[in-house]
Amino acid sequence: MLFTAMILVPASRRPLFDGKRGEFFQIVGTLFSKSSWMIFVIMIITGIAALLGKGFSADQLMNIEFWRTAYGKILMSKLNIFVYVLLISAIHDFWLGPKAVRLMDEMPGDKKTERYKKITSWVGRINLVLGLIILYYASSLVRGLS
Numbered sequence: 055m056l057f058t059a060m061i062l063v064p065a066s067r068r069p070l071f072d073g074k075r076g077e078f079f080q081i082v083g084t085l086f087s088k089s090s091w092m093i094f095v096i097m098i099i100t101g102i103a104a105l106l107g108k109g110f111s112a113d114q115l116m117n118i119e120f121w122r123t124a125y126g127k128i129l130m131s132k133l134n135i136f137v138y139v140l141l142i143s144a145i146h147d148f149w150l151g152p153k154a155v156r157l158m159d160e161m162p163g164d165k166k167t168e169r170y171k172k173i174t175s176w177v178g179r180i181n182l183v184l185g186l187i188i189l190y191y192a193s194s195l196v197r198g199l200s
Contacts, residue, residue: 055182058086063175076158083155087147094140125195132191139184142177150174 062082071078105115120126154174157167 055178055185058178059182073162074159075162076155076160079158080152080155083147083151087151090143090147094143097136128191128194132188132195135184135188135191139181139188142181142184146174146177146181150177 066075066078106112110120114120121130150170151174154167154170157164157170161167
């Protein structure tokens with residue numbers, strides 16, 4: 055997420071990409087999206103493995119009492135935000151992003167294009183903030199902070 059904001063977007067503003075920004079973002083976005091969705095699957099698998107590795111059983115995780123503990127509440131907050139990240143990523147990757155990149159080349163400078171670019175950018179920023187919140191909760195779980 056930071057790579058996109060700090061490196062990719064500024065690089066796309068170079069004259070080399072004039073008239074081709076949409077194509078550039080389409081290529082990079084497609085590759086990045088495929089990688090992101092694979093990483094989401096890996097995060098789910100490793101998250102389950104980490105819980106089992108910490109000694110939690112599937113029975114414990116299915117018990118409402120677990121989710122009432124300090125650990126369970128933090129984990130639930132982290133998981134809820136992760137679900138939001140997945141939903142927002144799906145909207146970004148499969149609707150907003152493709153629409154924005156298509157408009158960049160078809161109607162550069164148009165108000166509709168600018169609106170989609172701005173919305174897509176803000177959706178990415180929201181996901182970045184949510185990712186940082188997930189990181190906070192993850193470190194809280196590892197460090198035993200509650």
